Amino acid sequence: MSQFPEPVNELIEKxxxxxxxxxxxxxxxxxxxxxxxxxxxxxxxxAIVNIKDKIYTCSQCYNISDSDPCHICKDxxxxxxxxxVVQDARDVFAFEQxxxxxxxxxxxxxxxxxxxxxxxxxxxxxxxxxRLENVEEVILAINPTRDGETTAIYLAKLIKKRNIKxxxxxxxxxxxxxxxxxxxxxxxxxxxxRTNL
Amino acid sequence: MSQFPEPVNELIEKxxxxxxxxxxxxxxxxxxxxxxxxxxxxxxxxAIVNIKDKIYTCSQCYNISDSDPCHICKDxxxxxxxxxVVQDARDVFAFEQxxxxxxxxxxxxxxxxxxxxxxxxxxxxxxxxxRLENVEEVILAINPTRDGETTAIYLAKLIKKRNIKxxxxxxxxxxxxxxxxxxxxxxxxxxxxRTNL
Numbered sequence: 001m002s003q004f005p006e007p008v009n010e011l012i013e014k015x016x017x018x019x020x021x022x023x024x025x026x027x028x029x030x031x032x033x034x035x036x037x038x039x040x041x042x043x044x045x046x047a048i049v050n051i052k053d054k055i056y057t058c059s060q061c062y063n064i065s066d067s068d069p070c071h072i073c074k075d076x077x078x079x080x081x082x083x084x085v086v087q088d089a090r091d092v093f094a095f096e097q098x099x100x101x102x103x104x105x106x107x108x109x110x111x112x113x114x115x116x117x118x119x120x121x122x123x124x125x126x127x128x129x130x131r132l133e134n135v136e137e138v139i140l141a142i143n144p145t146r147d148g149e150t151t152a153i154y155l156a157k158l159i160k161k162r163n164i165k166x167x168x169x170x171x172x173x174x175x176x177x178x179x180x181x182x183x184x185x186x187x188x189x190x191x192x193x194r195t196n197l
Numbered sequence: 198m199s200q201f202p203e204p205v206n207e208l209i210e211k212x213x214x215x216x217x218x219x220x221x222x223x224x225x226x227x228x229x230x231x232x233x234x235x236x237x238x239x240x241x242x243x244a245i246v247n248i249k250d251k252i253y254t255c256s257q258c259y260n261i262s263d264s265d266p267c268h269i270c271k272d273x274x275x276x277x278x279x280x281x282v283v284q285d286a287r288d289v290f291a292f293e294q295x296x297x298x299x300x301x302x303x304x305x306x307x308x309x310x311x312x313x314x315x316x317x318x319x320x321x322x323x324x325x326x327x328r329l330e331n332v333e334e335v336i337l338a339i340n341p342t343r344d345g346e347t348t349a350i351y352l353a354k355l356i357k358k359r360n361i362k363x364x365x366x367x368x369x370x371x372x373x374x375x376x377x378x379x380x381x382x383x384x385x386x387x388x389x390x391r392t393n394l
Contacts, residue, residue: 004295005263007251018226029215029329030248033289035263038249039318045242047208051227052235064231066202090228096200 018066020197027086036086060131062107062124064089072096072105085128085155087143094178095141103139111142111151118147120154128155132162140168144189205231214228248328257322257328259304261286269293269302276300278333282325282352284308287322292338300336308339308348315344317351325352329359351372 004012008030015026035039057063058070065071072078072092086092092105108123110188120126132138138159142148156166171189173182182190200382201209203237205227212223230238254260255267262268269275269289283289289302305320329335335356339345353363368386370379379387 003225003290005252006263007244007247007263008261011248014241018220018372019229020225025217027287028217031247031285032216034248034252034286037245041245043251044208044211045245047204047211048230048238048242049235050204052238055202055231058329064202064205066204088228089231090224093200110264159295 013126061092061105062109062127063092063105073111077102081134082139083128083131083135083137084139084141086141087148091141097167103137104131107150109140109143113147114150123151125155125158129158129162132159132164135164137167138163140166142168145170206285224353231317239348258289258302259306259324260289260302274299278331279336280325280328280334281336281338283338288338300334301328305339305348308342308344309351310344311347320348322352322355326355329361330358332361334362334364335361339365 002055002162007079010095011030011033012023012026013019015029021029026181033090054066055064056068056070058064058065058068060073063070063072067074078104084101084103085104085108086095086105087108087110089107092107095101095105105118106124106128108125110118110123111122112118112123138155140152142152142155142156152168156168170193172185172193173186173190179187208227208230209223212218212226213220218226223237232239251263252261253267254261255265255270257266257270260267260269264271264309276299280303281292281298281300282303282305283292284307285344289304292298292302303321303325305322307315307320309315309317309320311341314377334381335352337349337352338354339349349365353365367390368383369390370376370383370387376384
């Protein structure tokens with residue numbers, strides 16, 4: 001690697017900090033860029049700085065948006081009495097794409113993880129509580145991992161105290177899976193959650 | 198996707214132009230960036246423009262370098278009577294890393310590909326010819342693909358006319374491969390190129 005000119009090494013190094021980009025992919029990206037015009041490089045550079053300058057974290061739900069409050073929080077047509085709690089802003093976009101949810105969101109910014117030293121104070125939990133007034137249902141849509149479960153149980157306790165209905169998204173077989181290859185936990189959850197036909 | 202704020206969409210779109218980056222990876226990269234400080238984003242943006250501003254294509258061998266001529270072409274200690282012809286500047290770095298070649302290089306910038314409309318005039322072939330004076334051996338280190346073979350044969354003809362020795366890097370089994378899984382062509386080449394022990 002040390003054979004590359006310094007600016008090339010520098011960019012490769014910076015790119016490998018990204019998730020899922022190793023040295024080989026970083027090198028491929030840099031050489032692709034070298035083959036492009038300067039304008040292309042400048043455009044990408046501008047777009048990178050742009051997302052830091054023009055994207056805000058919504059001060060109500062912690063979703064990312066080009067406005068604060070975000071377009072969901074300030075939309076009076078959304079069902080104000082439902083809040084869907086997710087780990088990450090990406091999950092908001094995933095639900096929005098389905099078009100099947102019309103309530104509000106609250107982005108935790110992670111999950112409780114005692115092993116990694118993530119406690120309730122590290123997540124957007126405190127800020128959820130004042131939002132619960134006039135809310136009828138909180139839907140927990142947290143990833144079904146061990147830390148996710150812990151977080152869901154913690155939140156459920158906290159919210160139920162306020163006499164608000166807490167639900168969680170169903171676990172079961174994803175579309176298109178071959179049952180033979182489904183893992184035990186998924187199969188068990190799918191059985192437990194079976195519905196009448 | 199249309200649910201993302203515009204600056205996010207824009208960066209995702211630009212990133213998917215890179216080889217090996219699909220929509221999902223682009224999204225992951227953008228969200229990673231959103232989680233970083235503005236300084237990190239600015240640093241990366243600068244590094245991207247930097248490689249366009251500080252990296253030159255060597256006017257002799259078409260290698261990339263932070264100087265023109267490149268550090269290899271201007272090094273009098275390199276064996277001036279050997280030129281290794283490669284497809285891509287990345288191949289130069291691959292050979293340099295081995296430390297086992299001390300001659301010069303010539304980067305073609307691709308291979309002849311009639312199907313893709315790449316002819317000799319699209320490659321750095323014309324510029325190779327004046328460099329052949331005082332050269333004793335041209336080593337063809339072009340990828341062993343069909344277009345690569347065509348290119349090698351074309352170049353060999355052109356160079357031999359000038360009474361210069363033309364060699365090509367050996368084809369055979371790569372280190373660590375299991376012969377059982379080697380493809381037919383590789384096995385045939387390995388047999389043909391067998392050496393005395």
